[in-house]
Amino acid sequence: MSRPKTAPLAWLLFGIAFVYLLLPLVAMLWASLTTPRGVTADAYVAVFSTPGFAEALLFSVRSGLITIVITTLLVVPTAYWVNLRMPRLRAVMEFFTLVPLVIPPILLTFGLIRFFNGTPLTNTGDGLYVLLIGGYVVISFPFFYRAIDAGLQAINLRVLTEAAQSLGAGWTTILFRVIFPNMLVAILNGSFITFAIVLGEFTISSLLSQPAFSPYMLDLSYREADQATALSIISFGFTWLIIVVISIVGSRRAGGARQIISR
Amino acid sequence: MATTTTTNPPLATAGMASFRRSFSFDWVGLLPFTAFVTVFLLLPAWAIVYRGLTDGGGAFTLSNVLNLGNPTILQAYRSTVLVSVITAVSGGVIGGGLAWAITVGRIPDWIRNAVLSFSGVAANFAGLPLVFAFIALLGRVGLLNQLLRPTGMVIDPQTFLYGFWGLCIVYTYFQIPLMVLIMVPALDGLRREWREAAENLGATRAQYWRYVGVPILMPAILGAVALLFANAFSTYVTASALLGPIGQTFAITIVVANQFNTDTFGDPGLGYALALSMIAVIVVTVMIYTYSRSRAERWLRRAE
Numbered sequence: 244m245s246r247p248k249t250a251p252l253a254w255l256l257f258g259i260a261f262v263y264l265l266l267p268l269v270a271m272l273w274a275s276l277t278t279p280r281g282v283t284a285d286a287y288v289a290v291f292s293t294p295g296f297a298e299a300l301l302f303s304v305r306s307g308l309i310t311i312v313i314t315t316l317l318v319v320p321t322a323y324w325v326n327l328r329m330p331r332l333r334a335v336m337e338f339f340t341l342v343p344l345v346i347p348p349i350l351l352t353f354g355l356i357r358f359f360n361g362t363p364l365t366n367t368g369d370g371l372y373v374l375l376i377g378g379y380v381v382i383s384f385p386f387f388y389r390a391i392d393a394g395l396q397a398i399n400l401r402v403l404t405e406a407a408q409s410l411g412a413g414w415t416t417i418l419f420r421v422i423f424p425n426m427l428v429a430i431l432n433g434s435f436i437t438f439a440i441v442l443g444e445f446t447i448s449s450l451l452s453q454p455a456f457s458p459y460m461l462d463l464s465y466r467e468a469d470q471a472t473a474l475s476i477i478s479f480g481f482t483w484l485i486i487v488v489i490s491i492v493g494s495r496r497a498g499g500a501r502q503i504i505s506r
Numbered sequence: 507m508a509t510t511t512t513t514n515p516p517l518a519t520a521g522m523a524s525f526r527r528s529f530s531f532d533w534v535g536l537l538p539f540t541a542f543v544t545v546f547l548l549l550p551a552w553a554i555v556y557r558g559l560t561d562g563g564g565a566f567t568l569s570n571v572l573n574l575g576n577p578t579i580l581q582a583y584r585s586t587v588l589v590s591v592i593t594a595v596s597g598g599v600i601g602g603g604l605a606w607a608i609t610v611g612r613i614p615d616w617i618r619n620a621v622l623s624f625s626g627v628a629a630n631f632a633g634l635p636l637v638f639a640f641i642a643l644l645g646r647v648g649l650l651n652q653l654l655r656p657t658g659m660v661i662d663p664q665t666f667l668y669g670f671w672g673l674c675i676v677y678t679y680f681q682i683p684l685m686v687l688i689m690v691p692a693l694d695g696l697r698r699e700w701r702e703a704a705e706n707l708g709a710t711r712a713q714y715w716r717y718v719g720v721p722i723l724m725p726a727i728l729g730a731v732a733l734l735f736a737n738a739f740s741t742y743v744t745a746s747a748l749l750g751p752i753g754q755t756f757a758i759t760i761v762v763a764n765q766f767n768t769d770t771f772g773d774p775g776l777g778y779a780l781a782l783s784m785i786a787v788i789v790v791t792v793m794i795y796t797y798s799r800s801r802a803e804r805w806l807r808r809a810e
Contacts, residue, residue, distance in 0.1 A: 253611025256603035257621075260682055263600060264628060267636075267679065270643035270650075317539055324535035332536075338796060339543060345733070345788050346551075347740035347759055350781050353766050354550025357557060357778075377546040436626075445633050445743045460634055461747070472642065475635030483627045490623055 268479070275472040286469040287477070293470060299459035306455065307441035310379040311434045314387045317380070319430065322391040323422050327400050336392075340385035348382055348446040356450075371451045378447040383440045387433035394429025432489050439482045551785065558782035561775065570779035576771065578754070579761060579780065586739060586758040589673045594734035596674065597681020602727070604682065605689035610696065622690065625683035632680050633743035640667065640676050640748070672748060673756055677738050684737060685730055692726035692802060729798030736791040739784075758784060 276282050290296065325332050343351075355374050356365055364370035403425065407417045423430070448455035464471035561567045574580075608618040643649050644667045651661055666672060696719060704714040742759035753760040754770075762784065764770045765777040 249613050250611045253607035253613050257607040257613055260600050260604035264682060267639035267643045270648060271639040273649055274642035317542055321536060321539040328532045341792055343547065345736040345740055345792055347742055349742045349759055349763055350554065350784060351550060353781065354554045358550045358553035381546050439630060443630065443633065457634065472638045475638050479627065479631060479635060483624065486623045486626050
């Protein structure tokens, strides 16, 4: 019963999904390259110098980095603690990492606005920015938590912690000099996903009137449809590239690490 | 930090800790996370629930909820649920097929890796870029209509893009990769021994799937479909980017957004009742998912 060859049915099913997933991308690429004047890549060049592009991109990049820092500091110690001391809470955490995935950001945003109505958080520009980052953390921490949780499962936390403790390390030292370095790949993994989410996020930023990248893209699509399409392709390709790089780096690092500290 | 070790006994002495477990201060470590979730997730949700069930003055009332019987809202709900069910099934079938192909179907490894990383991107490929892509494909001057021009056929975007079927076609795009991401671990968890055991007992391939494979995978499949349903149900940007103002008829999220933004129905409590009803639908779906998952894990837990 050894069938090293691929089943024909597998190729068929793969083919169907392949066509469905690739056709729209091909169409988008085609649309961005054809103009009334013929085939040209002008849109890909012009998009970078269009007024507003750099500001919107910078705003989202900065917000993404802030979100990553906060999420890391929030999630890594929590996931470590739950895995080490309160494993029974893993199911509860699982639930909390699921809820933000399925609660529409639009409800989250209106809930935030409603709850903080009349406080400086909704009255001032800085306050709205705090709400924006809070919202970003909420929608990205599920992905982050899962990446970290998987990473923690792969190493022997107890042994690492006890070894550090027997050498006289306190909790801060353990977290920042033992756990964080060991979780580097998982943190990178979570960070890139977070970055991609923040860059593509539309609902929260537009409802809080923040000058983020996605609202800019909508605006651009009214003025320069070709450029907006080109920008979509660039961001899709960019995100995929990042994920491929993570998976390559991740599998290398994990392979090396497994030999040193396996379960 | 060395001095703190005395207050943090090494975990090797944890045996003694069972005696002290009831006085444990372990939960202190969860405070930052709990505080964050409370402020940015639970309290906003509570604000919605509270306002949905009270009048402007804070007195309990069901009138907001009863006003959901409005024909526009019912129509939007019917359409949203239908789109969610249809795309959970279409995405589930195509995505499930793809997941099967790259696991049990033994597609070469490099394709499997490409599909997995692509799925990570495509599952989050929603909103404006996705709508641009489908307009480029199915729009009036889109790629398909350009290709069909010699034949004289025309795919009418009013039918297939800017309406109910458009939502189904576009949502399916991000449902497929989500299904792949959920089902691949489950399919990888099918043990080779089970198949061999079935074959040794004389089962055909069809019998193996009918009596072993599918029953074991069933909870995982149900859970995945529940998650796909919730995913489509919650979609807002994609629907509003595709349909614009007429989206009100097709997606409940657009009704909510309009109501909160401009008080379309002239009833300030109604938006919260709408939001409350959506939360209820999602909570039920998540419970189905969680239950299915716990059933699925019983069989599919990775080998220790």
